[in-house]
Structures are given as C-alpha cells and as structure tokens.
Amino acid sequence: MDRAMTFRLLVAGSLMLALAACGGFREQLGLTKQSPDEFRVVSRAPLTVPPDFSLRPPEPGAPRPQEGTSAQQAERAVLRNSAGQPTVVTQTAINPNRSLGEQSLLNAAGAQSAEPNIRLIVERETNQINEESERFVDRLVFWNAQAPAGTIVDPQAELRRLQENAALGQSPTTGPTPQIERRRRAPLEGIF
Template sequence: MNPFARTLVAAALLAPLALSGCSNAKKSLGLDRQPPDEFKVVTRAPLAMPPDFNLRPPQPGIARPQEVTPRDSARAALTGVETPMVAGGLSNGEQVLLAKAGADRAIPDIRTVVNRETSALSAEERTFTDRLVFWRAPEEDPGSTVDPEAENRRLRENQSLGKPVTDGRTPTIERREKGFLEGIF
C-alpha cells in the first residue's frame, strides 16, 4: 500500500474520533440529542364532532376556539375561577338537562355532611371499654384449606386409574386457633 493511501486511511479513521469531542460537529452530524423542553410542552384539546356541519374550514394562523392557553390554565389553577374554555362550556341543551335533573339544587359540601354523619354513628357504636378490651382486630375463623400438593397427587392417581376426579377425599390443611398469648410477644 502506498504512503498516500495509508495517510488517507489513517485520516479517515482518526477524523470521527477527533471530531467526536466537538459539540458543533456532533450537532451538524445529528449525533447530539435535543430533548423537548418539559415546560413548553402543552396538551392539545381533544378532537370533537362540531354540532353544526355547515361550519367553514379553519383559517391558517387563527387560534383554535377550544384550545386553552397555558396562561389561562395557570390562572384557573391559581385563582380557582375557571374560564368557560377550561370548564368545557355547556351547550343550551346540557344546561336544560342539568336544570331538569336538579344539578342546580345540589349541596356543594355534601361530602363533608356525609363524613360528619357517619363519623358520629361510628363513634356511638364503639365505646372506650370496647376499644380497651378488644384492642386487636377480630381474626378469621380458622377454617380449612385444600392441600395443593396432595390434591394434585390424588387427581393424577385418579386419572391414571381411570376414576372420576370426584372419587376420594379432598386433602385439606386444618388451621388451629391461636393461643391467648400467641402473637402478643
């Protein structure tokens, strides 16, 4: 191989290595990643079928009517006053339906009222002595559970002998009741 070819091959091999440290070279070769700015990403309003099919197509460059700007969304989050665009806006038919259903007579703090009433009932049901004597949660009835290994063995034996699967006694694991002081220490 002649010296010129060797120099050319060496330069071709060393050029990417030498240029890999340069940020401008990385950017121009497309090797630099540009993640999106998370503060500039906004969600788009969902597509919806317009109620009137005689609408004209939108003009390029005009803002979409159902689109909420980040400024309006932030203002609604801070002040608690929602603009009609954030609230979703109701049509005349929806307003009439809600009025007929009685939505305008709804109690705004119903959750507080229900919580107050149920907490009063639960406080009456359980006295101090009940909490003192029965400090632990009631345990389940110690029943029986099917022993999976023995049951599998029984089913295979029945299958190999040609017997029905219901033949024989189902093996169980019997649970015993805990002692009085068991689980305390």
C-alpha cells in the first residue's frame, strides 16, 4: 500500500505540474487578467424611451437606427454647428469656385473668423520653440559654460592709461589698451 500511495502522489503531482505549466490552464481557472481590446470598444447611443410604445423590440445584432452608418455619423459630425443644428449655406455666401459641400464645410469650421495673419503668428511661435530647444540641446552638449566672445578690458589699468595720456597731453587712443587674459580651463575642470 505504501508503494501504491507513493505512485498516486507522484502521478497527481506530475499532473498538477503539467497543468500548471499550460498557459490555458491559468486562464480557465480565471487567474489571469482579461483586459478589453481597446480597438473593439465602441460607443453606443444612449437608451431612450420610444415615443410609440407599439414599436417592436430590436433584434440582437441588428444595426441601431439612431446611430446610422459610419458615413452618416461622419456627415453629422462635419455638417453640424456647435448647437447641433445643420449648417445652412445661403446662396450669397457661396464662392463660385467652391461647391456647396465645400462652402458648408468651411462655414462649419469657422473659416470666416480665421486670423488673417495666422502664418506669421505660427512662424513666430515655431521660431521661439526652436530657439528654446536649441538652447536646451546646447546646454546638454556643451555642459560647461562657454566664455563670452570678445576681450575684457582691465578697468583700473585703462583708467590709469587714460589719466597718464591726459596729463602728458596725448590723445586717448595712444598706447595699447590693457586687457584681462582669460585662463584656459582644463578639460575635466568643473566635472567633479
């Protein structure tokens, strides 16, 4: 009996191990998370009470009449104004170079109230964003502070030179202008 019991335990253990190794076993037990496919989730029209109670109930799988086809939904989305009413295009507003549909689309999009110099505004904003991003990239690439361009004049020595030239009666441009020499930084200076 001891051998038979050991054999049963061994068989039961191997079966449990084999079943635990299967991916479908965990799903069948409900141990895995089932998230919905975001591409299959669609919005449904709200439920409403029909005005006529003698209507037959809808059949499962039948298209909903209030939703319409995707072409009808697109048409409603494009050709309705903010109040939900269809946009009406009068004959006086029609451009002879545009069709009635194009003119209706422009009216619904608010083309009459467009900023006249929008290209200049967009160009200015884009240039500003590009300059800011270039400065950011420069700070990342050239992390150590760059020396300002030009030479630095030593103010005390220049004042002395100008006073000497004035005392001797010479022109202020006589003699070399004293400059401060910048010390070159070592390649790894400032890292640590």
